[in-house]
Amino acid sequence: MKVLIVGSGGREHAIAWKVAKSEKVSKIYCAPGNAGIAGIAECVNIGAMEFEKLVAFAKEKEIDLTIIGMDDPLVGGVVDAFEAEGLRVFGPRKNAAILEGSKAFSKDLMKKYDIPTAAYENFDSPEAALEYLETSTYPIVLKADGLALGKGVLICNTKEEAKDGVKTLMLDKQFGNAGNTIVIEEFMTGREVSVLSFVDGNTIKIMTSAQDHKRAKDNDEGLNTGGMGTFSPSPFYTAEVDEFCKKYIYQKTVDAMKAEGREFKGIIFFGLMLTPNGPKVLEYNARFGDPETQVVLPRMKNDIVDVFEACIDGTLDQIELEFEDNAAVCVVLASDGYPEHYEKGFKITGFENFEGRDDYFVFHAGTKYDGDDIVTNGGRVLGVVAKGEDLKTARANAYEATKLVDFANKYMRNDIGKAIDEA
Ligand code: AMP
Ligand code: GLY
DSSP, rough: OEEEEEESHHHHHHHHHHHOOOTTTTEEEEEEEEEEGTTTTEEEETTTTTTHHHHHHHHHHTOOOOEEEOEEEEEEETHHHHHTTTOOSSOOOHHHHHHHHHHHHHHHHHHHOOOOOOEEEESSHHHHHHHHHHHHHHEEEEEEESSSTTTEEESSSSSHHHHHHHHIIIITTTTTGSSSSSEEEEEOOSSSEEEEEEESSEEEEEEEEEEEEEEEGGGGGGEEOSEEEEEESOOOOHHHHHHIIIIIIIHHHHHHHHHHHHOOEEEEEEEEETTTTTEEEEEEEEOOOOOTHHHGGGGSSSSSHHHEEEETOOGGGGGGBBBOEEEEEEEEEEETTTTSSSSOOOOBOGGGGGGOOSSSEEESSEEEEEEEEHHHHHHEEEEEEEEEEEEEHHHHHHHHHHHOOOOTTTEOSSSSTGGGGOO
C-alpha cells in the first residue's frame, strides 16, 4: 500500500512511525512533513490547505490511503475533496469536523443530547455578551467559536477581565472570524484527561488515556502553548471514570452526530475535566492530539492501518484495540522564548543516540534540513518520548533521553508528569 500523511508536526511524525510498522505499507509520503518524517517518508512540498494539489498528487502516485493529521484541512473539507475524486481518506468530512470547528455547535450538540459539559451561552453580538457578563459569577471562561491554534480560550477572573476578553475576541478580532461568535461558559475545576478514540460512524473504540501540559513553564505557569509534554496512561482515568464516560459521553456523541446527519468517521479527541460532579467534556477535537499521539501510539499494539481501514469501511466493531501494559512520557524540547519570541536555525545534534531503540523515540515537531544538518525550525522542536514499566520509570527515562539531543536555546519543562506523584 502507498500511504500519504498530511501535516508537519510531532503528531504526524508519530503517525508516520506507526504506519511504517505495518507490513501492508510499502511507501509513505508526507505533505509537507519535516526533517524527522523525512527519515521514514518521502516529504512533498505541498501545504496542508492546498487541497487541489494534494488530490492531484494522490491520484498521480496512486495513493491507497490518505491520513489527515491536522484540524485546519479537516474543518476546511479536505476529506470531501478526496472523496469527490474517489480517493480513500481517513478523517471526518467537513459537516462532521464541525465538532471541532465550531465550539458553539459542539456546545449546542451536548446540550441537545444531554452530554455532560459546562453550562454556557453562545453570543454573536458583543453587546449581548457584555450585558450577560454583568450578572455572571467569576471566574468565567470565554471561547472563540472557531479554530484559533488552541489559543482562543480566555479564563477571566473578574468582570473587567471578561469585558476585555469580549473586546479582544469580538471587536479587535485577535483570532479573526473565529471570534465572530463566542461561547461564555462556567469555570470548572478538576484534573484534565485527553481521551483519543477511533470512530467509524457508528462504533467508537477508545484508546489509552493521556494528559497534556499546556502551559509554557513549570507548575503550570506561563502562557498557553501547543503542549509541552504528555504522559500516558493517566492514573486519574480510573475504571469508574471510564465506565461513566462510556455510558454518558462517548457513544452518545457518536450517536448524536449521526442523528444530526453528520456521521463522524475518524478520530474524536475528548478533552475531559474530572470535576467534583463527575467527568465533563471541555472540548472535542476531530483529530489526534499533539503531543498526546506521541505517547499513545508507541503503546498501541494493533496495526494502525487495519484500524484506519476499519473506520473508513464501517467495520470497527470487528477490531479490538490493544495497548501495552506500560507507560510513556513525552517531554517537548522547545526553543527558549516559545510561545512568544524565539530564534530558529540552530543545529541539532545527538539523533544517532536514538537509532535502533524501541523504548526511546525522538519525534520531530519544528525541524528542517540545512544542507546535511538538521536545524531548529519552530517553537516546539522535538518531542522526546520514553517508555517504562510504569509512569515513574517512563518519566525518569524520558528525562534521561532529553540529555541525548542538544541544540542552542533548548528549553523544556522539568515537571512533566509531576501529577503522577499525586495519584
Ligand atoms: P479548550 O481549548 O476548550 O480545551 O480549552 C483550553 C484549556 O482551557 C483547557 O485545557 C482547560 O485547561 C481550560 N478550560 C477550558 N474550558 C474551561 C472551563 N469551562 N473551566 C475551566 N477551564 C477551562
Ligand atoms: N494537545 C492538545 C491538542 O492537540 O489540541
